[in-house]
Amino acid sequence: MNSINKFWMDFCQKHHVNPGELEGAYAFGGNSQDADVLSDLINRGIKTATTSVYDPDEDVPTVGQYAIVLNGENKPVCVIRNKTVEIMPFKNVSAEHAYLEGEGDRSYDYWRKIHEKFFAWECRENLNTIFSENTEVVCETFEKVD
Template sequence: MESSQIEAFWKRARLRGRVAWLEPFVGQHRLGALPPPAFAFAPEPHLAQSMAEEVLSGERTALSTLRSQLPDGVPPPEVGDLAIVLDGHEEPVALIRTVEVRVLPFADVDDRHARGEGEPDADSWRRNQREVLGATEREEVILERIVLVFPPVEKATQPATI
């Protein structure tokens, strides 16, 4: 991933995604000038690609991270945080915003969150995440609800009814 790709994507996304819509009136805010963190959802290219496509289609609206897996010095996510999603080729493809953050024990993750991560229910989510993360029932999980800021989700055209 080249930083020039990130910067070019950020420039487009902050304007077209209306992140910088007040700049003509109040001037450029320093946080709006710097690209937000960029990441792929998984180290494996095929998984990163698949998950990025889920965000782009509007299917993925939630993320989860074990609190114990946050790197030292990295604060937990906050409502309003922006991030750039990288695809399986480490190219920027989406700008997302965190709209909700909850911290719960692993055992208390609900169906709503599970569906946002593409699982049918919380039991299925826990089964899959236990394999991936190796979490215990009492371990705290940071749950984020996200929205796609840029590019906008393409609306499927409905066939005309006669």
């Protein structure tokens, strides 16, 4: 059993959770340095939201599902549980959501600048599309469970 599976099974036992409620295990951000910073913000309860480009070929996260947050070395840091999931055009993401993402100075301007750059790269490199204000994104809020 690898460390991620063991982490999840220990969590399920401790919290009386069905192991099938795991959405997945993933690192936030585009590289290991981002993953370390963002997993730390989540673990400390500062980051309670995330936004990603909507990919119609992938499953949309579900309210109530659990996920394991990984650091830059793909080691489990904590478990989160989705509270809300919404799909909307990038231009409609609120300042409140940007603040909940917990990054930088937590301002909407900071959030927008960082995410426009990252989403433009992601659309070009991974989705073979061009990012715009109307690109649909998935906005999630979550709580750290353990």
